[in-house]
Structure formats: structure tokens, C-alpha cells
Amino acid sequence: MKGLYVSPSPHRAADNSTAKVMMMVIIALIPAAMAGCVFFGARAALIMSVCIVSCVVFEALCRIIMKKEQTVSDLSAIVTGLLLGMNLPATVPVYVAVIGSFVAIVIVKQLFGGIGQNFANPAITARIVLMLSFTSYMSNNWAVPYWYSDLVDAKTGATPLAAEWLTYTENGVNYKMAPFTLGEMFFGETGGCIGETCAAALIAGGLFLIIIRVISPATPIAFIGSFALLTFLYTGSGTETLYGVLAGGLLIGAFFMATDYATTPITTKGKIIFGIGCGVITFVIRSFGSYPEGVSFSILIMNLLTPYIDKLTRTVPFGAKKAERSGK
Amino acid sequence: MNKLNGIKLRHDKGTKDCETTEFPLPKSVVVPMSQHMGAPCECIVNKGDTVTVGQKIGDTDAFMSAPIHSPVSGTVTDITDFLLANGATCKAVVIESDGEQRVCPDVAPPEINDTQSLIAAVRESGLTGLGGAGFPTHIKLNYDPVKTPVDTLIINAAECEPYITSDYREMLESPTDVIEGILMVQKYLGIPLCKFCIEDNKPEAIKLMKEKTEEIRSIDIVTLKSSYPQGAEKVIVYSATGRIVEEGELPVHQGVIVMNVSTVASIYRYARTGMPLVSRRITIAGDAVTKNAGNYFVPIGTRVSELLEYCGATEAKKVLYGGPMMGICLYDTEQPIIKNNNAVLAFKEGKMPETTACIRCGKCVRTCPFNLMPVAIESAYKAKDVEELKRLKVTLCMNCGCCSYACPAHRPLAEINQLAKMLIPRK
Numbered sequence: 001m002k003g004l005y006v007s008p009s010p011h012r013a014a015d016n017s018t019a020k021v022m023m024m025v026i027i028a029l030i031p032a033a034m035a036g037c038v039f040f041g042a043r044a045a046l047i048m049s050v051c052i053v054s055c056v057v058f059e060a061l062c063r064i065i066m067k068k069e070q071t072v073s074d075l076s077a078i079v080t081g082l083l084l085g086m087n088l089p090a091t092v093p094v095y096v097a098v099i100g101s102f103v104a105i106v107i108v109k110q111l112f113g114g115i116g117q118n119f120a121n122p123a124i125t126a127r128i129v130l131m132l133s134f135t136s137y138m139s140n141n142w143a144v145p146y147w148y149s150d151l152v153d154a155k156t157g158a159t160p161l162a163a164e165w166l167t168y169t170e171n172g173v174n175y176k177m178a179p180f181t182l183g184e185m186f187f188g189e190t191g192g193c194i195g196e197t198c199a200a201a202l203i204a205g206g207l208f209l210i211i212i213r214v215i216s217p218a219t220p221i222a223f224i225g226s227f228a229l230l231t232f233l234y235t236g237s238g239t240e241t242l243y244g245v246l247a248g249g250l251l252i253g254a255f256f257m258a259t260d261y262a263t264t265p266i267t268t269k270g271k272i273i274f275g276i277g278c279g280v281i282t283f284v285i286r287s288f289g290s291y292p293e294g295v296s297f298s299i300l301i302m303n304l305l306t307p308y309i310d311k312l313t314r315t316v317p318f319g320a321k322k323a324e325r326s327g328k
Numbered sequence: 329m330n331k332l333n334g335i336k337l338r339h340d341k342g343t344k345d346c347e348t349t350e351f352p353l354p355k356s357v358v359v360p361m362s363q364h365m366g367a368p369c370e371c372i373v374n375k376g377d378t379v380t381v382g383q384k385i386g387d388t389d390a391f392m393s394a395p396i397h398s399p400v401s402g403t404v405t406d407i408t409d410f411l412l413a414n415g416a417t418c419k420a421v422v423i424e425s426d427g428e429q430r431v432c433p434d435v436a437p438p439e440i441n442d443t444q445s446l447i448a449a450v451r452e453s454g455l456t457g458l459g460g461a462g463f464p465t466h467i468k469l470n471y472d473p474v475k476t477p478v479d480t481l482i483i484n485a486a487e488c489e490p491y492i493t494s495d496y497r498e499m500l501e502s503p504t505d506v507i508e509g510i511l512m513v514q515k516y517l518g519i520p521l522c523k524f525c526i527e528d529n530k531p532e533a534i535k536l537m538k539e540k541t542e543e544i545r546s547i548d549i550v551t552l553k554s555s556y557p558q559g560a561e562k563v564i565v566y567s568a569t570g571r572i573v574e575e576g577e578l579p580v581h582q583g584v585i586v587m588n589v590s591t592v593a594s595i596y597r598y599a600r601t602g603m604p605l606v607s608r609r610i611t612i613a614g615d616a617v618t619k620n621a622g623n624y625f626v627p628i629g630t631r632v633s634e635l636l637e638y639c640g641a642t643e644a645k646k647v648l649y650g651g652p653m654m655g656i657c658l659y660d661t662e663q664p665i666i667k668n669n670n671a672v673l674a675f676k677e678g679k680m681p682e683t684t685a686c687i688r689c690g691k692c693v694r695t696c697p698f699n700l701m702p703v704a705i706e707s708a709y710k711a712k713d714v715e716e717l718k719r720l721k722v723t724l725c726m727n728c729g730c731c732s733y734a735c736p737a738h739r740p741l742a743e744i745n746q747l748a749k750m751l752i753p754r755k
Contacts, residue, residue, distance in 0.1 A: 005646045005678025006657040008743040010729030012337070012490070016736040018684050074684060116687045116737075266690035266703060310704075317721040318332065318698040319562065319574040 018115070022075035024214045028205035029082055029256065035188050035198035040090035041148035044194040047097050048085030054101035055081030062110035076115050080104050083123035083256060086195020087249065087296075088130070091143045091156075096134050100126040116262045120303045124257050124296050131296070142191035159191045160247040161292040178243050185246035192248065199246045206255030215259040218268050222275025223254040223282075230283040250282065253295040263303040270306075270313035277302045332563055332697045334555040335730050337653070339529055340490040343613050346622030348497050351610075352638065355425055357400055357629030359385065360410050362418035363666040364456040365463050366392030371419050377404045382603050383432040384454075385421055394464040394667075395454045398432075399606040399627035400425040413649060413656050413663050420664075423629070437602040446516040453598035454605045454667070459484060459495070459559070459588035460650055462668035465595070468585055469517060476580040481513060482568050483524040485533065485589040486552055486559030489651025492671040494609040497623045498590045499526075499533040502597075503540050506589055507547070509596035513587070514546055522547045523568040524589075527554040556653060557728040561586050563697055575724060590670075605667055610635070614673035616644035626665050633661040635672050645678035653729045684737040692731035692741050698724050702731040702741040709748040722748045 036044045059077035063070050071077075084100050104122035112118045131138045144157040157163075163179035180190050188198025196202075209215045224245055232241040244250070258264060258278050265274050278298040285294025302309075362368035369386030373379060379398040386396035402425040410420035438449035451466035471478060483506075487495045499506055510522050524541070526534050528551050541547040552558050552567050562573045564586060571582040579586050594605060607627045612620070618640035626635065632649075636642055648655035649669050665672070692702035701720055708716035722745055731741040 006659050010653045010733050012652045013681050014734050018736050116685045261687045261689045315699040317700050317724050319572045320721045321575045
């Protein structure tokens with residue numbers, strides 16, 4: 001009998017693929033994206049669609065120009081597009097979204113070799129580039145929920161992080177009042193980027209990814225935990241801590257961006273260091289920096305440190321003897 | 329004690345209730361002179377010679393080897409150069425069977441009354457590890473009790489590879505051989521304790537072995553969680569005793585020896601009958617098998633094509649010696665059954681899923697039982713960075729295949745590990 005297939009062992013493979021992993025991430029992002037559409041209207045859906053379509057087109061074009069095998073079917077460009085869209089305010093002009101997609105896919109991802117080879121998170125980097133280049137669209141005057149309807153008079157307002165806390169003194173005691181209630185924060189009825197406001201949906205999506213073991217719980221726990229701990233120690237207020245956790249891009253960052261495979265450490269120990277680093281930097285920027293938000297910067301900085309974290313957090317092989325120093 | 333990493337596999341042990349029967353005697357057999365780890369045997373018969381069952385046809389003075397005996401009675405029709413499935417070449421004796429199965433007059437129960445006579449008898453039986461690696465059994469037993477005292481005999485009945493049920497049937501069908509074999513090894517080597525390890529997906533075997541050893545205090549039946557690769561030597565030593573066989577060590581250095589359950593039963597069978605290892609129990613299974621899937625006593629040297637024909641698996645696209653995780657592909661079904669084959673599996677689908685780019689998910693690291701980092705090894709291998717490969721301890725890889733199995737990008741990580749090992753100069 002001839003014509004047999006011959007290959008090295010193993011002869012079985014788990015029923016899994018990069019596309020399936022990406023599909024799970026997309027599914028996990030859908031609730032938060034839908035919440036964004038509810039709060040910020042059709043314009044939110046438009047921006048996210050523009051990001052997804054332009055990311056996919058840029059990816060396909062890059063692969064064609066570079067004469068490399070086509071990778072659109074692995075769905076990673078859709079994940080990047082969706083994440084980028086969710087990280088933009090609904091009011092940005094369409095061309096800004098396209099420029100962001102170009103930065104994410106062409107500059108950050110494909111120029112470094114495509115999926116798995118980029119050293120920084122494409123969506124985060126694109127968000128930072130847009131924030132610095134199109135500051136007027138990307139800061140302070142954000143669309144408020146339901147800005148597209150008659151329900152609200154003012155179309156824009158401050159985000160939870162930028163808004164001033166109300167302070168007043170009663171009977172000689174100083175009180176601070178948050179500009180938004182924790183309930184509003186939890187369900188996302190605040191100003192902000194399309195996909196970052198609805199904490200409930202982001203937590204649900206993150207838990208889904210943890211349960212199906214697409215992401216490790218180590219990074220989000222370390223990220224959110226270290227941020228919360230530092231904020232609590234600094235402010236001494238549980239409400240302010242919770243407010244900080246629910247505000248801005250912390251949850252979308254911790255669950256969906258700081259868990260990106262290519263740009264974060266591989267081992268659990270490494271993931272914990274990465275998460276703590278993100279938490280500390282976010283706290284420092286938010287509390288002492290001139291930007292109201294620090295999640296993007298913290299993840300980008302830790303992305304750059306990832307190769308070193310990886311090197312320091314190698315596993316110890318089972319039964320390995322200590323490496324002999326090669327003396328000269 | 330930490331749990332070692334591993335993977336959950338579908339067991340597919342559909343042949344577990346198939347009682348072992350004699351496989352029809354083949355008209356001719358091909359007996360390679362290398363069926364074990366170590367030096368190949370010299371052929372000691374000539375073309376045209378008449379041979380009988382159990383007659384020695386290959387032997388050598390080399391230390392690391394085991395003699396080879398004729399599985400049939402008949403005439404030597406040819407002595408050829410033979411390319412084995414693992415890529416090695418050796419001489420092979422082709423014997424045409426006369427169908428009478430006349431037994432060699434030399435076959436008689438050996439006299440065993442001390443350590444040396446046990447080891448000599450085991451050598452004469454031609455026994456090698458029946459679980460897969462084919463390590464000559466007499467060498468394993470011939471350790472130096474002063475330098476490396478052994479206090480525990482581990483019986484490996486994990487059978488963690490999918491499909492294979494030959495060790496399971498051994499326990500159910502010949503429990504006395506198994507237990508007497510263990511007691512013999514314990515008695516003549518002076519090993520006080522035996523840990524008999526069975527995975528928890530074989531409750532009938534666990535129950536039977538517990539019943540049979542109720543009165544025997546030196547044998548401890550250990551139920552292991554079924555997980556792959558529970559039956560790998562270093563893994564089972566750790567699971568059974570908590571001892572870690574370190575880099576460059578053998579289990580004896582940690583005071584244990586590990587024997588496959590069928591191997592230890594074969595020692596007793598040889599002591600009882602004097603018939604050397606000329607046939608063995610083989611599981612035939614896989615989705616290309618259309619009839620007669622099950623367990624058979626197959627004479628060594630039987631061509632795999634005869635097994636496939638008997639089981640209606642001639643349409644198979646991939647045929648394996650051994651299990652789907654560590655088995656070797658046959659390039660040609662004229663390959664014979666050799667001593668360390670425990671199964672022949674035939675599959676309809678031969679292609680593996682296509683490889684895509686690494687996404688650095690780290691699944692390979694999290695599934696590696698030895699905590700190796702296949703993702704880093706792959707980069708170091710591509711860069712031909714030998715120092716880095718040494719630091720990553722690639723030589724510890726046992727090729728269990730968990731990394732390749734788990735990889736969502738279907739990268740051939742286990743294969744790369746083996747290639748990377750070749751870059752490291754041996755001392």
C-alpha cells in the first residue's frame with residue numbers, strides 16, 4: 001500500500017485556530033459595542049464599521065503589496081478595527097477613523113511582519129496617535145449619551161475622568177460628590193469613547209474570555225487590582241476608587257488590550273508584572289499627569305517592556321539543573 | 329506537590345472490551361535485527377536455514393541490545409537490508425512459515441534463583457520495553473544496587489495515548505502473569521515497594537488489580553488522573569512518588585525503576601514457559617478500520633499490510649505504529665510489527681491542519697509537562713542560537729506533542745524541538 005501521508009508526531013490537533021480565537025474576542029466585544037450604539041447612536045455604528053472595513057482593506061492591501069500570503073481570514077484585522085472604533089468618540093470625522101486604521105494596521109502591525117510580530121498594540125497606538133494629532137476631536141468635549149436625540153440639551157460634556165468633582169463643606173466637614181453616580185458609570189451612561197463606557201458589558205465580555213480560556217485572568221486582576229489599591233491608598237475613599245476603576249478606558253484596556261497575545265508577556269508571572277506596571281502607570285498619569293486618562297500610555301509603555309519581562313520571567317523547566325556559567 | 333501540565337484528550341478506547349485473539353499466522357514474516365534501543369543484532373542464521381519458533385536468529389556481544397528470536401517455524405528465504413519506519417537501516421531476516429509452528433527444542437523454562445539468573449533469563453527472553461521506547465529490559469534491571477539503590481518499582485499501566493488498549497487487556501486477561509512478574513522482580517532485585525499506576529479511565533482494571541493484590545502488602549495500586557502524558561516516564565515517576573528525575577538522570581538515580589505492565593508480565597511468562605518474545609498483543613483501531621478492530625496476539629515480523637487487510641483498512645491514508653500523539657507514521661505498509669509496537673492505527677485523513685503565524689498565545693508553554701517554552705525554542709532554532717537553546721533546556725523535551733496539539737496556529741513545535749536538539753553538540 002503506497003500513497004500514505006507521513007508526518008512527524010503528534011497526529012492530532014486541538015480543534016482550534018487563530019480565526020476561532022479572534023472570533024471569540026469579537027463575540028466578547030459585541031455587548032460593549034452594542035451598548036456604545038445605544039448611547040451614541042448610529043454615528044457610533046458608522047465609526048466602528050469604518051474602522052473595521054478600513055482595517056481589513058489595509059491588511060489585504062499590505063499583504064498584496066508585500067507579496068505575502070493573505071491573512072485577512074484570520075479575523076485579527078476585524079478585532080483591531082473593532083477595538084479601534086470602540087476607542088474613538090462617536091463624533092470623530094470619518095477620515096480620522098481611516099487614518100487611525102492606517103496607523104494600526106499598516107504602521108504598527110504589517111510593517112513589523114503582521115500578526116504576532118508587532119511589538120505594540122495596534123489599536124492602542126492608533127488611539128494615541130489620533131489623540132496627539134487630532135486633539136480637538138479626541139479630548140474634553142465628548143458626545144454625551146443620547147446626544148443624537150431630543151432627550152438631552154447639551155450635546156457634549158466632560159468625561160467622568162475630566163469632569164470636576166463637586167466639593168462642599170457641611171458642619172466643618174469637607175465632602176466630595178462625583179459628577180456621575182456609580183450606577184451611571186456601571187451601565188455606561190457617561191460621555192466617552194464608543195466602547196469604553198459600559199462597564200457591565202466589558203466585564204461580561206472579559207469574564208467570557210476568561211471562562212473559555214482565551215485570556216488569562218492574571219493580567220486584568222493585576223492591572224485593575226494594582227490601580228485600585230494605589231487609588232484607595234491615595235484617596236482613602238472606596239467610592240473614588242470604584243469610580244476610577246469604572247471610568248475611562250481602564251476596563252476595556254485591562255480585559256481586551258493588555259491581554260493581547262503578541263504584545264504582552266507569555267508566562268503568568270510576566271502577565272502579573274505587566275498588569276501591575278499598567279496599573280501603576282495609569283494611576284500615576286491619572287493622579288499626577290496633565291492628561292486625564294493614562295490607560296493607553298500605560299499599556300504602550302508596558303508593551304515596549306514586554307521582551308524584557310519575557311526574558312526575566314522564563315519558566316524553570318522540570319528537573320533542569322542550574323545553567324553552568326560558561327567561564328572563560 | 330505541583331501538578332504537571334498536560335492536555336485532555338478524547339480517549340477513543342473503543343477496543344477496550346475486545347478480548348485478545350490469535351492473529352492468523354502470516355505466510356511470511358520480516359524480522360528486523362534492530363527492534364530496540366541500542367546496538368542492532370548480528371544475524372546468526374543464513375539464507376536457506378530451517379528455523380523453529382523461539383529459535384535465536386539474532387544476537388550480539390554489544391552491551392545495550394537484546395537478542396531476537398524466530399516467531400514462526402519455516403525457512404529463511406532472504407536476509408535483506410531494511411529501512412525501518414524510524415529511518416534507521418538494519419538487516420532483516422525474511423522467514424517463510426511452514427504453518428506448523430514447531431517449537432525450538434531450546435525453549436524450556438529458565439532456572440531463576442537469584443538476581444544474576446533473573447537478569448540472564450530476561451536477556452535470553454529478548455524482552456525490551458513493550459510500552460514504546462524499546463529499552464532492553466535486562467539492562468534496566470541490571471543496575472548497581474550500591475551506587476543507585478532502588479526502593480520502588482513503578483508499574484506503568486497509564487496507557488494515556490488514545491485508542492491503545494493492549495496494556496489494559498493485559499491486566500484484564502493475564503492478571504496473574506502481571507502480579508507474579510512484579511513479585512519476581514521485587515524478590516530477586518530486593519525492591520521493597522511497588523507502585524502500580526493505572527489511569528482513572530480504567531476502573532475495571534483498577535478494581536481487578538486491587539482484588540488480586542489485596543493480600544500482597546508490597547504492591548500499592550495507585551490511581552492516576554487520566555491526562556496526557558501521564559504515562560511518560562518522568563511524569564509517572566513524579567505522579568507516583570513525587571521524585572524528580574533530573575536532567576541527564578535515569579529513574580534509577582532517584583531510586584525507582586519504571587516498567588510497563590506488559591513487560592513485567594512477559595518476564596513471568598518467560599519464566600513459566602521459556603518462550604521468548606516472539607509475539608505480542610497489538611491494538612488495531614482507527615477510523616479507517618472497517619471491521620475486526622480489536623486486540624490480537626501478532627507474531628513479531630508480521631507485515632502491517634496483513635493487519636490492515638484483516639481489518640478492512642486498506643483505504644487508510646495514514647497508518648501509525650503506536651498512538652496518535654507519539655506514534656510513528658509508516659511510509660509503507662510492508663513494514664513489520666516489532667517488539668515495541670503496542671498498536672497499529674489506521675486513519676482516513678492524513679493531512680494535518682495548515683500552519684499559520686505564531687500569535688504568541690503561550691498555550692505551548694502552559695501545556696508543556698516540563699515547563700519548556702516551545703515558542704522561545706522556535707525563535708532560537710530559527711536563529712540557530714545554540715547557547716539560547718541550551719538555556720531553554722530543549723534537550724529535556726520528550727516529544728510528547730502537547731505543544732503542537734494545543735497550538736492554535738498548528739505550528740509543528742514538537743518537531744522543531746527535536747530538530748533543535750540536533751543543533752546541540754553532544755558531550
